[in-house]
Amino acid sequence: MAQTIVFDVNETLLDLAALDPLFERLFGDAGARREWFTQVLQSAMTITLTGRYEDFSAVGAAALAMVAERRGLTLADDDRQAVGAAMRRLPPHPEVPEALEDLRDAGFRLVALTNSAPEAMDEQLAHAGLRPLFSEALSVDRARALKPARAVYETAASTLGEPPAALTMVAAHGWDVAGAMSAGWRGAFVARPGQVWEALFPPPQIIGADLKAVSRELIAAG
Secondary structure (H helix, E strand, C coil): CCCCCEECCCCCCCCCHHHHHHHHHHHHHCHHHHHHHHHHHHHHHHHHHHHEEEEEHHHHHHHHHHHHHHCCCCCCCCHHHHHHHHHHCECCCCCHHHHHHHHHHHHHHEEEEEEECCHHHHHHHCCCCCHHCCCEEEHHHHHHCCCCCHHHHHHHHHHCCCCCHHHHEEEEEEHHHHHHHHHHCCEECCCCCCCCCCCCCCCCEEECCHHHHHHHHHHHHC
């Protein structure tokens, strides 16, 4: 069986910077996009640590409302819906299609694993033109937990029919890779601008500046 590589989607494969013009229009500050996604991740971690599960779109909507409140703004329904719709139409980072094609052509089994709900995940990957490159696309909805909950990685391994040691998690979030490694997976960290490895965890097997660099190391390692 081909070695299986599992990829996070948002920020790892898809470029959230494409949302900056929308956040500039809504908040008068493109930097609000980073504030929003940081709040998304904080809220997702809180939900995970308290043993709850929420659809990731609902987490995103709540985080958007929190950022607006923090900035003393009120967003119209159409504006909130525009952010959700734009999340489903994100472009891939420039090097992503070629890197995935290289891995597929080298014989790897490619799988997507995202916090996004199944419908949103399907739209994201289809719009980005990436879905044909993956043999499977999995949502955390199967585990009823958000990453980096251990149940997500255990459920994914069971679904794929492989032992954890046969799986490698690729993500631009240190906490995602660390979560997978804690569940027995191997890890590869995409150190995109602004992203650094989780200092309290042992480093993963592979660290690269973008997905092309990571894919070269994965292929070299066999």
